[in-house]
Amino acid sequence: MEKVVLKLYVSGKSPRYKRVIEEGHRIIEKLSEYDAQLEVIDISEHPEVAQEDNILATPTLIKKLPPPIRSIIGDLFDSDKILMVLDLAPLR
Amino acid sequence: MTMTDRVNIHQTDFGSIISSIADSIVIVDQKGNICFANPSAEDFFCRNLKELLGKPFGFPLIKDQTTEIEVISKSGELRMAEMQMTESVLGGKKVYLASIRDFTELKRLEQGLRKQGSDLAERVKELSCLYRISKIIERPKASFEEMARGIVALIPPAWQYPDITCARIILNGQEFKTENFKETDWRQTSDIVVNGKQAGVLEVNYLEERPEKDEGPFSKEERSLIDAIAERLGHILDRIKGKEELQRTNRFLDSIIENIPNMIFLKDAKELRFIRFNRAGEDLLGYSRDDLLGKNDYDLFPKEQADWFTEKDQKVLREMDVIDIEEEPVRTRHKGERTLHTKKVPILNVEGEPEYLLGISEDITERKKLEAQFQQAQKMEAVGRLAGGVAHDFNNLLMTIMGNADLMLMGLAEDDPFREKLEQIGQNGKRAARLTRQLLAFSRKQILQPVALDLNELIKGFVKMLERLIGEDVELETVLVSGLRLVKADPGQVEQIIMNLVINARDAMPGGGKVIIETANADLDEDYVRAHDVSLQPGPYVMLAVSDTGTGMDEETRSNIFEPFFTTKEVGKGTGLGLSTVYGIVKQSGGYIWVYSEPGQGTTFKIYLPAVVGETVQRKKEQPPADDLTGSETILVVEDDDALRNLGREILERQGYRVLDAGNGIEALRISEAHRGQIHLMITDVVMPKMGGKKVADRSQPLYPQMKVIYMSGYTDNSIAHHGILAPGLNFLQKPFSPEVLARKVREVLDA
Numbered sequence: 001m002e003k004v005v006l007k008l009y010v011s012g013k014s015p016r017y018k019r020v021i022e023e024g025h026r027i028i029e030k031l032s033e034y035d036a037q038l039e040v041i042d043i044s045e046h047p048e049v050a051q052e053d054n055i056l057a058t059p060t061l062i063k064k065l066p067p068p069i070r071s072i073i074g075d076l077f078d079s080d081k082i083l084m085v086l087d088l089a090p091l092r
Numbered sequence: 093m094t095m096t097d098r099v100n101i102h103q104t105d106f107g108s109i110i111s112s113i114a115d116s117i118v119i120v121d122q123k124g125n126i127c128f129a130n131p132s133a134e135d136f137f138c139r140n141l142k143e144l145l146g147k148p149f150g151f152p153l154i155k156d157q158t159t160e161i162e163v164i165s166k167s168g169e170l171r172m173a174e175m176q177m178t179e180s181v182l183g184g185k186k187v188y189l190a191s192i193r194d195f196t197e198l199k200r201l202e203q204g205l206r207k208q209g210s211d212l213a214e215r216v217k218e219l220s221c222l223y224r225i226s227k228i229i230e231r232p233k234a235s236f237e238e239m240a241r242g243i244v245a246l247i248p249p250a251w252q253y254p255d256i257t258c259a260r261i262i263l264n265g266q267e268f269k270t271e272n273f274k275e276t277d278w279r280q281t282s283d284i285v286v287n288g289k290q291a292g293v294l295e296v297n298y299l300e301e302r303p304e305k306d307e308g309p310f311s312k313e314e315r316s317l318i319d320a321i322a323e324r325l326g327h328i329l330d331r332i333k334g335k336e337e338l339q340r341t342n343r344f345l346d347s348i349i350e351n352i353p354n355m356i357f358l359k360d361a362k363e364l365r366f367i368r369f370n371r372a373g374e375d376l377l378g379y380s381r382d383d384l385l386g387k388n389d390y391d392l393f394p395k396e397q398a399d400w401f402t403e404k405d406q407k408v409l410r411e412m413d414v415i416d417i418e419e420e421p422v423r424t425r426h427k428g429e430r431t432l433h434t435k436k437v438p439i440l441n442v443e444g445e446p447e448y449l450l451g452i453s454e455d456i457t458e459r460k461k462l463e464a465q466f467q468q469a470q471k472m473e474a475v476g477r478l479a480g481g482v483a484h485d486f487n488n489l490l491m492t493i494m495g496n497a498d499l500m501l502m503g504l505a506e507d508d509p510f511r512e513k514l515e516q517i518g519q520n521g522k523r524a525a526r527l528t529r530q531l532l533a534f535s536r537k538q539i540l541q542p543v544a545l546d547l548n549e550l551i552k553g554f555v556k557m558l559e560r561l562i563g564e565d566v567e568l569e570t571v572l573v574s575g576l577r578l579v580k581a582d583p584g585q586v587e588q589i590i591m592n593l594v595i596n597a598r599d600a601m602p603g604g605g606k607v608i609i610e611t612a613n614a615d616l617d618e619d620y621v622r623a624h625d626v627s628l629q630p631g632p633y634v635m636l637a638v639s640d641t642g643t644g645m646d647e648e649t650r651s652n653i654f655e656p657f658f659t660t661k662e663v664g665k666g667t668g669l670g671l672s673t674v675y676g677i678v679k680q681s682g683g684y685i686w687v688y689s690e691p692g693q694g695t696t697f698k699i700y701l702p703a704v705v706g707e708t709v710q711r712k713k714e715q716p717p718a719d720d721l722t723g724s725e726t727i728l729v730v731e732d733d734d735a736l737r738n739l740g741r742e743i744l745e746r747q748g749y750r751v752l753d754a755g756n757g758i759e760a761l762r763i764s765e766a767h768r769g770q771i772h773l774m775i776t777d778v779v780m781p782k783m784g785g786k787k788v789a790d791r792s793q794p795l796y797p798q799m800k801v802i803y804m805s806g807y808t809d810n811s812i813a814h815h816g817i818l819a820p821g822l823n824f825l826q827k828p829f830s831p832e833v834l835a836r837k838v839r840e841v842l843d844a
């Protein structure tokens with residue numbers, strides 16, 4: 001099964017990020033045919049990770065695997081659209 | 093705009109424009125990496141251009157989408173910005189232009205505003221909670237339990253998260269809690285302090301964890317609120333305790349007011365209506381509280397009295413000062429007119445205006461009666477003392493006059509024209525002497541000489557005088573049983589008893605009637621004694637009854653008639669001593685007296701005097717012939733009155749005696765010590781200055797053991813007679829006495 005690694009960077013636990021994180025999980029659900037995983041990183045708690053990962057702002061969703069690396073900046077609200085932007089169309 | 097004004101903008105100029113604008117501009121290439129950033133972007137992302145160029149930035153989800161992004165600055169500060177990414181073409185290549193506007197400050201302001209708004213809402217909730225608590229507290233008659241239940245229910249809605257808030261009050265072992273109460277880890281408490289001591293605790297819990305705030309699980313305001321509520325609970329209890337204390341004090345005062353023997357009443361100052369009355373007041377006025385409350389004086393008393401009371405009330409309220417009314421009459425429902433001593437006190441409200449009028453009244457009717465009686469008694473005492481004093485001197489004078497008249501008569505021939513004059517002097521002297529005796533009887537200073545006495549004889553000899561006494565309208569009847577036993581009594585005193593009772597009977601029959609004097613023998617046995625008077629000695633008695641057909645007496649009068657100074661007669665008419673003297677004499681004589689009377693049925697007094705057995709009436713001895721009254725013995729006469737002493741000396745010397753005389757006790761003692769020879773008899777006045785007769789006799793007796801003593805007096809102190817009854821065996825001459833009486837007494841005593 002192809003591996004999909006998504007990293008979601010947030011700042012704090014505001015309702016907005018709650019929603020963002022929910023959306024992230026929804027994407028993983030849609031990727032049931034992959035070995036997909038979502039890693040949520042709160043950069044307010046781990047600012048060093050932002051530095052290492054070269055994250056400039058939140059929310060940012062990065063597809064680490066499979067290549068190419070693609071990222072989305074800003075609110076997440078439409079999982080289908082996200083998958084499209086990440087170049088991760090669900091398998092049919 | 094003219095052509096000359098137009099500025100030619102070169103392509104390179106855009107760079108400097110972009111560089112100088114406040115918004116951050118970032119250009120992202122097709123791979124999503126940064127290919128341009130202006131200085132504002134360097135500031136916003138806290139990185140220099142070199143650090144930014146080529147760094148992944150990301151694509152927007154939707155072209156032209158406006159989204160919020162957040163950046164953590166190097167100092168850890170969260171900065172917020174609004175970002176719009178638009179697709180553009182640069183140098184023939186598709187790029188994204190991100191325009192980023194930092195609204196951290198704006199957001200902070202907005203949040204501050206929003207928070208203030210929500211704080212305001214919270215404050216409103218808190219205030220309304222406190223307000224509703226104060227409403228509960230103000231509710232009259234609410235018990236503490238009701239208040240506590242009400243208050244605990246008001247707590248959750250006042251907290252930020254009402255749905256998950258529960259509360260509990262624990263106080264003095266009682267627990268009041270909301271239905272959803274549960275002990276949890278998110279707990280807030282405040283002590284309830286009553287009278288400076290912790291009495292309980294107020295507790296507010298969250299049922300589940302709630303978002304943490306800087307201040308901890310509960311906000312600063314909530315901590316203040318729980319403290320405020322706990323404080324209020326403390327106040328309620330303080331107040332309830334105070335109220336209880338007040339109630340206790342009130343109960344205490346009530347019981348004092350209720351049980352105090354004086355009438356206490358309270359009137360409202362406006363309408364002067366009774367609003368409070370105690371038991372003594374009910375008893376005094378004869379009205380129940382229900383009859384009195386709400387009434388004013390005019391509803392209860394005659395107008396004249398109500399006017400008086402009201403005038404006094406108004407004076408108190410006007411002058412705002414206590415007044416003391418020493419005497420005021422009041423008509424009661426059941427006890428007629430009573431006299432009150434009343435104190436009226438204004439009770440002022442906080443503004444210093446009279447609100448109530450307090451009255452305290454003492455019923456001084458009895459006291460006044462007693463005072464009057466006491467005054468009467470004092471008057472009697474004074475009159476008695478005066479009478480006694482006068483009688484002593486008066487008797488001496490009378491005796492001198494009568495004695496000298498008698499002596500002169502002795503020397504006169506039968507047909508001497510002066511004889512009649514002298515006899516008249518003698519008769520008038522006797523009349524004066526009788527008057528003196530009456531004075532003495534009245535002052536109870538006379539001397540009793542009890543003898544065996546036949547009451548029938550006494551009454552028979554007395555009837556004429558009594559008939560004169562009672563007048564023509566009243567008929568006197570005597571029913572005297574034959575074979576009457578003798579009694580031992582002073583005849584003068586028995587006469588006094590009969591006279592007093594007959595006068596009393598007469599006065600009870602102003603329209604005329606009948607007085608019956610009755611005698612009988614009576615044997616009072618054990619049964620009779622038990623039925624009548626246990627202090628009575630069973631045995632043989634003589635009954636003397638005086639009855640009338642007069643107005644009779646009611647129970648109250650009957651129970652008082654023997655009281656000294658009790659009289660139903662008008663002031664000045666009766667002494668109030670008549671029946672009490674009767675009572676005293678009867679008691680002195682070892683007897684008993686009862687009265688039977690009903691209003692309209694007349695009155696009967698029954699006197700029982702102990703019968704004497706084995707004694708006979710002492711008949712007056714046959715007077716020995718005059719020449720038998722002489723003697724030659726030595727007699728010492730002690731008398732402070734010179735005229736009387738000389739008279740005595742002359743009478744005795746005429747009879748042949750040898751007479752020594754002394755003007756006082758000291759002189760008498762000196763004479764008796766100096767005398768050579770026998771002194772056979774001492775005749776001494778009883779009442780003398782310096783040394784009384786009894787003392788003189790007692791001191792001389794050892795020198796002359798055979799010496800006899802005759803006492804003479806017009807009245808007596810207690811030296812020879814106890815309570816007026818002469819000590820047995822004493823020889824006594826009641827002044828005034830005639831020369832013949834003296835001569836006979838002397839012979840009698842010397843010969844005995």
